[in-house]
Amino acid sequence: MSELKTVNLEAGRPAVPDALARLQMELRLTRGTRITALKLIHGFGSSGRGGKLRPAVRRFLDTQQGRGYLKFYIPGEQLSIFNEETRRALDRCPALRSDPDLERHNNGITVVVL
Numbered sequence: 668m669s670e671l672k673t674v675n676l677e678a679g680r681p682a683v684p685d686a687l688a689r690l691q692m693e694l695r696l697t698r699g700t701r702i703t704a705l706k707l708i709h710g711f712g713s714s715g716r717g718g719k720l721r722p723a724v725r726r727f728l729d730t731q732q733g734r735g736y737l738k739f740y741i742p743g744e745q746l747s748i749f750n751e752e753t754r755r756a757l758d759r760c761p762a763l764r765s766d767p768d769l770e771r772h773n774n775g776i777t778v779v780v781l
Contacts, residue, residue, distance in 0.1 A: 670701050670704075687724070694737065704756060704762070706776060706779075728777065740780065741780070746770070746771070746773070748770070
Protein backbone atom coordinates (compact mmCIF):
# COMPACT_ATOMS: atom_id res chain seq x y z
CA MET A 668 0.00 0.00 0.00
CA SER A 669 1.32 3.42 -0.92
CA GLU A 670 0.12 6.81 0.11
CA LEU A 671 0.32 10.36 -1.11
CA LYS A 672 0.59 13.20 1.39
CA THR A 673 -0.06 16.84 0.51
CA VAL A 674 2.04 19.50 2.22
CA ASN A 675 1.09 23.15 1.78
CA LEU A 676 4.37 25.02 2.13
CA GLU A 677 2.85 28.38 1.26
CA ALA A 678 0.21 28.33 4.02
CA GLY A 679 0.65 31.38 6.21
CA ARG A 680 3.05 32.92 3.67
CA PRO A 681 6.24 31.84 5.45
CA ALA A 682 9.70 33.15 4.65
CA VAL A 683 11.70 30.81 2.43
CA PRO A 684 13.92 29.48 5.27
CA ASP A 685 10.84 28.62 7.34
CA ALA A 686 9.16 26.83 4.43
CA LEU A 687 12.35 24.84 3.72
CA ALA A 688 12.64 23.89 7.40
CA ARG A 689 9.07 22.58 7.26
CA LEU A 690 9.86 20.64 4.08
CA GLN A 691 12.93 19.10 5.70
CA MET A 692 10.83 18.09 8.72
CA GLU A 693 8.15 16.55 6.48
CA LEU A 694 10.78 14.53 4.62
CA ARG A 695 12.15 13.24 7.94
CA LEU A 696 8.68 12.39 9.25
CA THR A 697 7.79 10.31 6.19
CA ARG A 698 10.81 8.01 6.46
CA GLY A 699 9.69 4.58 7.52
CA THR A 700 6.01 5.27 6.81
CA ARG A 701 3.71 4.08 4.05
CA ILE A 702 3.93 7.46 2.35
CA THR A 703 5.68 7.08 -1.00
CA ALA A 704 5.07 10.55 -2.42
CA LEU A 705 4.65 14.09 -1.18
CA LYS A 706 2.71 16.69 -3.14
CA LEU A 707 4.20 20.04 -2.25
CA ILE A 708 2.13 23.17 -2.72
CA HIS A 709 4.53 26.08 -2.99
CA GLY A 710 2.65 28.37 -5.35
CA PHE A 711 3.97 30.25 -8.31
CA GLY A 712 4.05 33.72 -6.81
CA SER A 713 1.45 36.44 -6.70
CA SER A 714 3.41 38.80 -8.96
CA GLY A 715 2.79 36.70 -12.05
CA ARG A 716 6.56 36.47 -12.58
CA GLY A 717 7.10 33.70 -10.07
CA GLY A 718 7.97 33.89 -6.42
CA LYS A 719 10.98 32.93 -4.32
CA LEU A 720 9.57 29.78 -2.74
CA ARG A 721 9.20 27.58 -5.84
CA PRO A 722 12.82 27.86 -7.05
CA ALA A 723 14.13 27.54 -3.48
CA VAL A 724 12.11 24.36 -2.93
CA ARG A 725 13.36 22.84 -6.16
CA ARG A 726 16.99 23.73 -5.40
CA PHE A 727 16.57 22.12 -1.98
CA LEU A 728 15.08 19.00 -3.60
CA ASP A 729 18.01 18.82 -6.04
CA THR A 730 20.36 18.75 -3.04
CA GLN A 731 18.28 16.15 -1.20
CA GLN A 732 18.10 13.95 -4.29
CA GLY A 733 21.88 14.19 -4.73
CA ARG A 734 22.32 13.02 -1.14
CA GLY A 735 19.95 10.09 -1.68
CA TYR A 736 17.19 11.35 0.64
CA LEU A 737 14.57 11.05 -2.09
CA LYS A 738 14.30 9.15 -5.36
CA PHE A 739 13.25 12.01 -7.63
CA TYR A 740 10.80 14.86 -7.98
CA ILE A 741 8.49 16.05 -10.70
CA PRO A 742 7.75 19.75 -11.25
CA GLY A 743 3.99 20.23 -11.50
CA GLU A 744 4.27 21.58 -15.04
CA GLN A 745 5.66 18.17 -16.06
CA LEU A 746 3.13 16.04 -14.14
CA SER A 747 1.70 14.20 -17.14
CA ILE A 748 1.22 10.59 -18.13
CA PHE A 749 3.37 11.42 -21.15
CA ASN A 750 6.33 12.14 -18.86
CA GLU A 751 8.54 9.13 -18.03
CA GLU A 752 9.17 10.20 -14.43
CA THR A 753 5.44 10.69 -13.87
CA ARG A 754 4.81 7.13 -15.08
CA ARG A 755 7.48 5.89 -12.66
CA ALA A 756 5.80 7.87 -9.87
CA LEU A 757 2.39 6.42 -10.75
CA ASP A 758 3.84 2.90 -10.48
CA ARG A 759 5.32 3.70 -7.07
CA CYS A 760 2.34 5.68 -5.78
CA PRO A 761 -0.93 4.71 -7.53
CA ALA A 762 -2.79 7.32 -5.44
CA LEU A 763 -1.30 9.94 -7.78
CA ARG A 764 -3.63 8.69 -10.54
CA SER A 765 -6.57 10.38 -8.82
CA ASP A 766 -4.75 13.60 -7.97
CA PRO A 767 -6.55 16.61 -9.48
CA ASP A 768 -3.25 18.18 -10.60
CA LEU A 769 -2.33 15.30 -12.90
CA GLU A 770 -2.37 16.72 -16.45
CA ARG A 771 -3.01 20.28 -15.21
CA HIS A 772 0.59 21.46 -15.75
CA ASN A 773 0.40 23.34 -12.45
CA ASN A 774 3.72 25.05 -11.80
CA GLY A 775 2.62 25.86 -8.25
CA ILE A 776 3.22 22.27 -7.10
CA THR A 777 5.99 19.69 -7.07
CA VAL A 778 5.63 15.94 -6.45
CA VAL A 779 8.42 14.25 -4.50
CA VAL A 780 8.86 10.48 -4.82
CA LEU A 781 10.44 8.89 -1.77
